[in-house]
Amino acid sequence: MARRSNHAPETLREMILDAAEQLIRSGGLAGLSAREIARIIGYSPGTLYNVYANLDDIVLHVEARVLDSMLVTLQGVPRHGEPEDVLSRLVASYLAFTEANPKLWNLLFEHHLPDTLETPPWYCEKIERLMSELRVVLAPIVSAAGGDDTALGRATTVLWASVHGIASLSTTGKLNNVTRASAPELASDLVTRYLAGLRLAA
Numbered sequence: 544m545a546r547r548s549n550h551a552p553e554t555l556r557e558m559i560l561d562a563a564e565q566l567i568r569s570g571g572l573a574g575l576s577a578r579e580i581a582r583i584i585g586y587s588p589g590t591l592y593n594v595y596a597n598l599d600d601i602v603l604h605v606e607a608r609v610l611d612s613m614l615v616t617l618q619g620v621p622r623h624g625e626p627e628d629v630l631s632r633l634v635a636s637y638l639a640f641t642e643a644n645p646k647l648w649n650l651l652f653e654h655h656l657p658d659t660l661e662t663p664p665w666y667c668e669k670i671e672r673l674m675s676e677l678r679v680v681l682a683p684i685v686s687a688a689g690g691d692d693t694a695l696g697r698a699t700t701v702l703w704a705s706v707h708g709i710a711s712l713s714t715t716g717k718l719n720n721v722t723r724a725s726a727p728e729l730a731s732d733l734v735t736r737y738l739a740g741l742r743l744a745a
Contacts, residue, residue: 556594556604558584563605564647571646572653575602602654603666609647610669616640617676627738630680634706634730638713642726645714652711674699681741688744698741705733 562583566575577598581588595601616639620632641648656662678699685695712718713726722729 552594555584555590559591559594559601560604560608563601564608567605567646567650568644569646572602572650577601599654599656599660602650603656603663605647606651606654607666607669609644609651610673612644613637613640613648614669614673614676617673622680626680626684627734630677630702630734630738631731633676633680634734635727637706638710638726638730641710641714649711649714652707674703677703684738684741688741690741690744702733702737705737706730709733 559580562580563575565583566579575598577588577591580591580601584590591598591601595604616636617633620629620636622629678695681698681702682695685698688694690698709718709726709729712721718726718729724732
């Protein structure tokens, strides 16, 4: 019989997220279930829903951990030198993180909330903080090209989405299907050529 929870709420929250993260690391989103989480922590599945609203809520909080870890990684990148050098270091750190945590990182894009649920504001804020790491580096280049805040936002999104595409192909083992080049080589080429294009627009 499953035991009753005698852990403090915050401790139990972390236990649930630790178990969910463990399952995702080993089997991806497909390997995650409330029953398996409960089995790992030694409680009934119903205990999970005393802490989180549903399984989607648990997944969102695991994703939040991933986003926080990525943010710490990017914030640790040295910011000296030319924007292209800084951006190259950011992209390299991004790719290294995704390669080290493939299933967790892909979770961000595999998991979709039901149509009846909206993405919570706190989650959107975490995405925005990540994007701001790129935006700050791109700002002087876009400004020199005569671009406004809208252009800066678009450039940030285009570059981030492009790097993510490279990372997704690499972490899912599909990059070799389309090229012999490595993910870092493609990302380096992307940064160089994209920034060169922005500068030509000046």
